[in-house]
Amino acid sequence: MFDDLKPxxxxxxxxLGISAGSLIVMFFVMFYFHEPIxxxxxxxxxxxxxxxxxxxxxxxxxxxxxGQVGGAFFVALKVAFFAAIVAALPIILSQxxxxxxxxxxxxxxxxLIPFIVGGTxxxxxGVIFAYYVVTPFGFDFLITFGSFKFTPLINIExxxxxxTKIMFGxxxxxxxxxxxYFLALLGMIDDKMMRSFFKFAxxxxxxxxALLTPPxxxxxxxxxxxxxxxxxxxxxxxxMVNPAPPLDDEDEDDDEDEEEVAVAIEKKSE
Numbered sequence: 001m002f003d004d005l006k007p008x009x010x011x012x013x014x015x016l017g018i019s020a021g022s023l024i025v026m027f028f029v030m031f032y033f034h035e036p037i038x039x040x041x042x043x044x045x046x047x048x049x050x051x052x053x054x055x056x057x058x059x060x061x062x063x064x065x066x067g068q069v070g071g072a073f074f075v076a077l078k079v080a081f082f083a084a085i086v087a088a089l090p091i092i093l094s095q096x097x098x099x100x101x102x103x104x105x106x107x108x109x110x111x112l113i114p115f116i117v118g119g120t121x122x123x124x125x126g127v128i129f130a131y132y133v134v135t136p137f138g139f140d141f142l143i144t145f146g147s148f149k150f151t152p153l154i155n156i157e158x159x160x161x162x163x164t165k166i167m168f169g170x171x172x173x174x175x176x177x178x179x180x181y182f183l184a185l186l187g188m189i190d191d192k193m194m195r196s197f198f199k200f201a202x203x204x205x206x207x208x209x210a211l212l213t214p215p216x217x218x219x220x221x222x223x224x225x226x227x228x229x230x231x232x233x234x235x236x237x238x239x240m241v242n243p244a245p246p247l248d249d250e251d252e253d254d255d256e257d258e259e260e261v262a263v264a265i266e267k268k269s270e
Contacts, residue, residue, distance in 0.1 A: 011102075015095040022091040026084035034076045037083050041163050044131070045154060048139040064154050075160050082164045086127070086171075093119045104186070111185065118178045126174030127167050129226065134166065138219040169212030173227050180234035184242035192244030194235045201231050 030037065045064065066072060085092075093116045101109050143152050183189045194201075209223040 011099060015099045019088070019092045019095045022088040023084055026087040027080050030083035030087060031076065031080035033083070034079045038075065038079045038160075041079065041160065042156075044135040044139050045143075045159060047136070048143045049152060049154070051140060051144060063152070064156050064159070066156050068157060071157055075156050078157075078160045078164065082160075082167070085168075086123070089123060090116050090120050111182070115178070115182060118181075119175060122174045122178050123171040126170040126172070129174070130166050130170035134170065134219060134222045135163075137222060138166075141218055165212060169208075170223065173208070173212075173223065174230065176227070176230045177234045177237055181237050181241060184238040187242060189238060190242045190244040191235050191239035194231075194238055198231070198235075202228060205231070 042064065049064070066075070068074065094112065097112050097115050101112070143154075180189065180194070205227045206220070206224050209220045209227065212223065
């Protein structure tokens with residue numbers, strides 16, 4: 001049994017090695033550009049802090065601080081790593097596809113480019129949605145709340161971790177239609193299965209939204225809402241790719257199975 005797994009393990013090691021190598025190369029490239037990337041990441045926070053200064057008459061405008069020796073260096077590492085994952089995503093997706101490709105039919109193997117392009121585009125759409133829709137509302141609420149009593153002093157290390165968590169959460173969430181499409185293409189799911197699982201999916205979506213967003217209802221709804229819409233879109237996609245058989249066909253199949261069983265019993269009795 002282990003001998004049968006050896007080729008698969010070797011292939012997995014190869015694909016992981018290429019993915020890790022691309023991630024390392026992109027890390028050094030992005031580390032060189034970490035300052036403009038950090039400015040882009042901090043822009044929503046700067047806007048929220050400016051709003052604090054405008055709305056509050058009793059406290060000063062908030063500040064972004066660091067609480068560690070060498071904190072700026074570690075922040076640069078985190079920023080570079082975040083950007084490297086996004087930049088290396090097409091290569092990582094291609095390696096995932098090449099690992100599963102040997103088990104696919106010839107027509108399914110042709111879906112490499114759509115898988116890479118679609119996965120990358122949907123991830124970026126999720127990041128853009130989080131950046132331009134979710135973070136302005138979330139940061140404005142969280143930072144300005146209570147600012148009439150306290151001056152916000154935001155730790156940059158905590159903020160970068162918080163920011164990347166939201167970006168990755170939305171990026172991965174927006175991959176749902178892509179994965180649903182390819183699972184349907186492989187015949188693993190159909191639209192009936194997804195419809196029957198919908199009520200459980202809604203519960204899971206709200207749990208995931210609570211884990212990946214700040215502890216306020218507004219931001220959680222801003223994540224859960226699009227996820228429910230994406231799940232509905234995934235059902236439509238799966239229906240086009242691998243629709244569930246009509247009920248009439250299922251009844252006919254059941255009747256045929258019952259007839260075959262009855263014939264088999266009669267033969268044995270004879």
